[in-house]
Amino acid sequence: MKASYHHTLFIFVTLAFFLNDAQMVFLVDPTYGFIEVKLNESNFEYQKPYDTPLDQRYLYQNSTHRFWVYADDKPHHLGSNTQPRTEIRILPDYTSGVWQFEGLAFVPNGTTGATIVQIHGAAHGNTTTLLRIYNGEMRFYSIQVIDTKLYDRWFKVNLIHDVDGGKVMVFIDNKEKFKIHDQGPGLLHFKFGVYGAPRNISYYMESRWKDVKIYKKC
Numbered sequence: 694m695k696a697s698y699h700h701t702l703f704i705f706v707t708l709a710f711f712l713n714d715a716q717m718v719f720l721v722d723p724t725y726g727f728i729e730v731k732l733n734e735s736n737f738e739y740q741k742p743y744d745t746p747l748d749q750r751y752l753y754q755n756s757t758h759r760f761w762v763y764a765d766d767k768p769h770h771l772g773s774n775t776q777p778r779t780e781i782r783i784l785p786d787y788t789s790g791v792w793q794f795e796g797l798a799f800v801p802n803g804t805t806g807a808t809i810v811q812i813h814g815a816a817h818g819n820t821t822t823l824l825r826i827y828n829g830e831m832r833f834y835s836i837q838v839i840d841t842k843l844y845d846r847w848f849k850v851n852l853i854h855d856v857d858g859g860k861v862m863v864f865i866d867n868k869e870k871f872k873i874h875d876q877g878p879g880l881l882h883f884k885f886g887v888y889g890a891p892r893n894i895s896y897y898m899e900s901r902w903k904d905v906k907i908y909k910k911c
């Protein structure tokens with residue numbers, strides 16, 4: 694009993710640290726209890742303005758995906774009324790279970806009103822989650838602020854979708870930042886890149902991603 698108590702205490706102390714305002718923050722490994730679902734090129738579907746070659750909106754260099762798009766670019770399909778995007782859709786869809794997207798993201802100062810990662814599909818509406826950058830802040834859609842001061846630095850995003858439990862969780866740099874009910878099950882998939890919001894968007898939008906992984910709870 695005593696050894697186990699000390700073990701627990703040890704974990705507690707190593708996981709906790711103090712901010713200057715004495716607010717305690719727990720660093721966790723959001724992938725604990727998950728197994729990685731290996732991805733290769735066949736799991737990636739590239740979406741970009743329909744009239745523009747991919748290499749004018751996307752580069753894979755130095756193990757980094759770089760996506761960019763302009764506010765006056767065309768949508769990804771002729772006839773679509775959606776905002777411009779350059780994104781990778783991860784295949785195949787999931788419909789149940791607990792799934793997780795992980796990646797390191799970089800958004801240059803100047804990009805605003807851009808969704809950089811999303812969960813597409815839902816029972817109600819087209820999307821379950823959009824994580825957007827506005828003026829260096831990450832927001833859930835356009836309202837709730839999830840994190841701040843994200844421009845011009847790499848940050849780690851872990852996005853968990855518990856379809857069975859109807860929940861979505863967002864971790865930034867291994868800290869739980871946001872939790873919300875989902876929009877019901879459906880044909881679901883993660884996407885990352887840049888996708889213009891309906892309003893308040895910069896002319897140029899860019900995000901970079903590396904170490905993108907998908908996990909599933911065992």
Ligand SMILES: *[C@@H]1O[C@H](CO)[C@@H](O)[C@H](O)[C@H]1NC(C)=O
Nearest residue numbers: 730731732733734735736785
């Ligand atoms: C890529 O992944 C798919 C689906 O997971 C799999 O069927 C295929 O064998 C993989 N291809 C390679 C080259 O590993």
Ligand SMILES: *[C@@H]1O[C@H](CO)[C@@H](O)[C@H](O)[C@H]1NC(C)=O
Nearest residue numbers: 754755756757797847903904
């Ligand atoms: C390539 O990536 C590495 C590791 O992230 C980084 O240290 C290096 O500066 C990058 N090089 C270029 C040319 O971007």
Ligand SMILES: *[C@@H]1O[C@H](CO)[C@@H](O)[C@H](O)[C@H]1NC(C)=O
Nearest residue numbers: 802803828829842843844845
């Ligand atoms: C972004 O760039 C603008 C213009 O150069 C600057 O005024 C602002 O402080 C920068 N914001 C951040 C968060 O670095």
Ligand SMILES: *[C@@H]1O[C@H](CO)[C@@H](O)[C@H](O)[C@H]1NC(C)=O
Nearest residue numbers: 772773774775817818819820
């Ligand atoms: C869902 O997507 C369809 C097809 O792109 C679009 O016509 C519709 O307006 C979207 N619905 C919502 C609520 O955004």
Ligand SMILES: *[C@@H]1O[C@H](CO)[C@@H](O)[C@H](O)[C@H]1NC(C)=O
Nearest residue numbers: 827828832834835836892893
């Ligand atoms: C969008 O712009 C309007 C008008 O400038 C402003 O009131 C609103 O707060 C902005 N929304 C976001 C999410 O930045």
